[in-house]
Amino acid sequence: MRFEGHKLIHLIGIGGCSMNGLAQILCAKGYAVQGSDRAESPFTQRLNELNIPVVIGHDPKNLGDADLVIYSAAIKPDNCERQEAEKRGIPQIERSVALGMLSEGYSQVVGIAGCHGKTTITSMVALICEHCDSGDGGAHRMDATVHVGGNVDFLNGGVRIGAHDVFITEACEYVESFLTLRPTIALINNIDDDHLDYYRDIDHIVDAFRKYVNLLPENGLFIGCSDDERVKKLMAEASVKTMSYGISDADYTPGNVTRDEFGNPSFDVMHEGKSLGRIELSVIGDYNMLNALAATVVALSLNAPFEAIKRALGEYKLTQRRFEFMGERNDIRVYHDYAHHPGEIKAALDAAKNMPHNRLICVFQCNSYSRAKTLFCGDRHYMNSADLVLVPDIYPGREVDTGEVHARDMVDALERTGVNAMYIPTFEEIRAFLDSYTQPGDVVITLGSGDVYFQTKKLL
Known part of the structure; x- marks a missing residue:
């Protein structure tokens, strides 16, 4: 299958990082493009500025006259727009396949x-x-x-x-x-x-x-x-x-x-x-x-x-969520980084250690139970550059808590490697703790790929 010959390409999940770029490239190549997403974002706003039609919310009617559908990996077969495409016999391709097709040009x-x-x-x-x-x-x-x-x-x-x-x-x-x-x-x-x-x-x-x-x-x-x-x-x-x-x-x-x-x-x-x-x-x-x-x-x-x-x-300045300066409060600087793997975390904390600071305090939110179990409950040395590590409850993502692993298990693993670590369940409680613990000149860095980026704003 190729893009040639298709009159209207509909992208489900068009507001995603990769999908919005795919839409822009297809549009620049002369294809008629439209799409839908469950929520507005800076990406959907950018697409609107480029006059690429975006509908917020999923509905079978959104397909209109589309004769090709591209969907992101997050869009499952039971999505109403994918089901409508199946019903009408409209070809559907996954995002990475579409990117590969695009690269062939x-x-x-x-x-x-x-x-x-x-x-x-x-x-x-x-x-x-x-x-x-x-x-x-x-x-x-x-x-x-x-x-x-x-x-x-x-x-x-x-x-x-x-x-x-x-x-x-x-x-x-x-x-x-x-x-x-x-x-x-x-x-x-x-x-x-x-x-x-x-x-x-x-x-x-x-x-x-x-x-x-x-x-x-x-x-x-x-x-x-x-x-x-x-x-x-x-x-x-x-x-x-x-x-x-x-x-x-x-x-x-x-x-x-x-x-x-x-x-x-x-x-x-x-x-x-x-x-x-x-x-x-x-x-x-x-x-x-x-x-x-x-x-x-x-x-x-x-x-x-x-x-x-x-x-x-x-x-060059880093992209969003890559060692991003979030703000300062009471002479305490707060940063966020997307790091969510031991290797990434070690690199981010080693870099932070080279910044002017009094103490380095890390808040790490693991983004799934499976990652907590496979990556963060062993005896890896990846947070030793921090003076203190605070671990809130695990962000579930798409997973269900089976009770096999808990944030406390991550704290126990960190302590076994000589890290000063504490379990504090919520970001509200973390802010209260930081208010009483931090001193001028301290640096706080939050790490993870879950909702920690948005929760970080509660610390300011």
């Missing part, structure tokens, strides 16, 4: 994959595209269409429409959805034991990434972070050209690393022993230095000038 496709960091890397590349397009030459191949799985301020959403035949997209590993893509350049930032509600174990996850690399054509390019042993092994196995980046022992490395008073790193981009130039970041953390290095390698592989890369990364 470009001669150069860059898929940015990895269990952590792909949204940041992709949005960094998008900003480099903006700078290439507005100062260092439309002749460069970086006027690309970019699809980001997050809300990016400078894009007014999560997509950039470019003029060139290049498509750059996040390549999500969940349920192996990235296997629908046809990349010519594949980047893998890391491989970790995530999404264990779908994958059997880490070997199953690695095999999915191996299949992703095997999608590359003979003249394709595999870019990987050599700091990750699993990625390094895949690079050694690859039959295509490879290019590595990492702290050391890689084709591209950061040299002469310094940090400003806020902990933001600056570094020389080193290639084969020579400095290509210096990048001064406005974001915190060594993991973001590696993310910036990854974006640099992608941009250089697409012939972007280094000066454009340098300017873009120098002004």
